Amino acid sequence: MTTLQQASGPKYTRILGLGGVRGENVVTNDDVAGPIDSSDEWIRQRTGIVTRRRAGADTDVLDLSEQAARLALEDAGLTGADLDAVIVSTVTYFNQTPAAAAIIADRLGATPAAAYDISAACAGYSYGVGQADALVRSGLAKHVLVIGAEKMSDFIDPTDRSISFLLGDGAGAVVIGPSETPGIGPTIWGSDGGRASLITQTHSLPEAARTGTMPTLRQEGASVFKWAVWQMAPIALEAIKAAGLTPEDIDVFVPHQANMRIIDQMIKQLGLPESVVVGRDIADTGNTSAASIPLAIERLLREGEAKRGDIALQIGFGAGLVYAAQVVVLP
Numbered sequence: 001m002t003t004l005q006q007a008s009g010p011k012y013t014r015i016l017g018l019g020g021v022r023g024e025n026v027v028t029n030d031d032v033a034g035p036i037d038s039s040d041e042w043i044r045q046r047t048g049i050v051t052r053r054r055a056g057a058d059t060d061v062l063d064l065s066e067q068a069a070r071l072a073l074e075d076a077g078l079t080g081a082d083l084d085a086v087i088v089s090t091v092t093y094f095n096q097t098p099a100a101a102a103i104i105a106d107r108l109g110a111t112p113a114a115a116y117d118i119s120a121a122c123a124g125y126s127y128g129v130g131q132a133d134a135l136v137r138s139g140l141a142k143h144v145l146v147i148g149a150e151k152m153s154d155f156i157d158p159t160d161r162s163i164s165f166l167l168g169d170g171a172g173a174v175v176i177g178p179s180e181t182p183g184i185g186p187t188i189w190g191s192d193g194g195r196a197s198l199i200t201q202t203h204s205l206p207e208a209a210r211t212g213t214m215p216t217l218r219q220e221g222a223s224v225f226k227w228a229v230w231q232m233a234p235i236a237l238e239a240i241k242a243a244g245l246t247p248e249d250i251d252v253f254v255p256h257q258a259n260m261r262i263i264d265q266m267i268k269q270l271g272l273p274e275s276v277v278v279g280r281d282i283a284d285t286g287n288t289s290a291a292s293i294p295l296a297i298e299r300l301l302r303e304g305e306a307k308r309g310d311i312a313l314q315i316g317f318g319a320g321l322v323y324a325a326q327v328v329v330l331p
């Protein structure tokens, strides 16, 4: 009987390098409050957001992706030619096809690396990290670039009170590759499509073509808030357990930057010690969906609050509904 061979790869993986970029414009609460009959005070109290960063008209998801990717490659001491796969997680790239990832791979000199996009909204970065870890350990790729990139401002209705004022633009990227020691814990991920209507775009592309109106994002904020607070903490705890750790072992906690009150509630429910450093980039950057976790890590490392080698718990959650969590060693 003929037996085929199956690929196998290294036992362990880690994040080798990380980079992030934010939209160049600082948009204050006063800048967005008028059309939604809100105020700087309300937005600060209910969300913790002070400013959000938004990109200019000349910058698109590809530009943000490329900039973050170049920083991550430099941080890893690698070039595009070292990449075997490029994954871009985004829900704000305008083209259904071809994938943003193939274009980014080409721009980085990574061709013929495998390249594809994933649509997992605010969980997209953690989905990508889980996939990259699996690709490397299976032997399918040695170095994988994962980018979370969003230009949320292209999908904003300034008069929408439910989500638009939360959103910012940016991209975060990591290079994942083989490691001598464990650097990425098991990914706990999942979905709940029965609640797809909680965060959606207003209408489909055919409707947009018919009406001449761009779709924008909408959410049922209070329901999403409850889901995030009550259902995501157990997922994060599972990720800690799957990594063979306890909450006391966590140095850094980087949840998706959705709302400062969600972050505070999650800390309580996880029973994280006060010494744990927490990503709170939302205050300045806003919610950048798939980019929010790597951007929050980028800030913690740049400002010296977290250090390379720290053990970080990250969890993404959002439209789908979808979620993913894992414990990683910071690059």
Ligand SMILES: CC(C)(COP(=O)(O)OP(=O)(O)OC[C@H]1O[C@@H](n2cnc3c(N)ncnc32)[C@H](O)[C@@H]1OP(=O)(O)O)[C@@H](O)C(=O)NCCC(=O)NCCS
Binding pocket: 036, 037, 038, 039, 042, 046, 047, 122, 161, 162, 163, 165, 199, 219, 220, 221, 222, 223, 224, 225, 258, 259, 287, 317, 318, 319
């Ligand atoms: C959107 C969000 C900030 C709204 O805050 P909230 O405390 O849940 O607000 P509610 O919808 O319960 O409304 C409370 C009050 O504020 C008012 N309100 C709602 N949105 C407002 C806004 N943008 N500005 C001013 N007032 C607002 C409501 O009218 C309501 O007034 P009332 O008490 O007089 O009826 C919050 O639900 C949230 O952050 N949810 C998580 C969503 C998220 O992050 N999703 C992204 C993907 S993960």
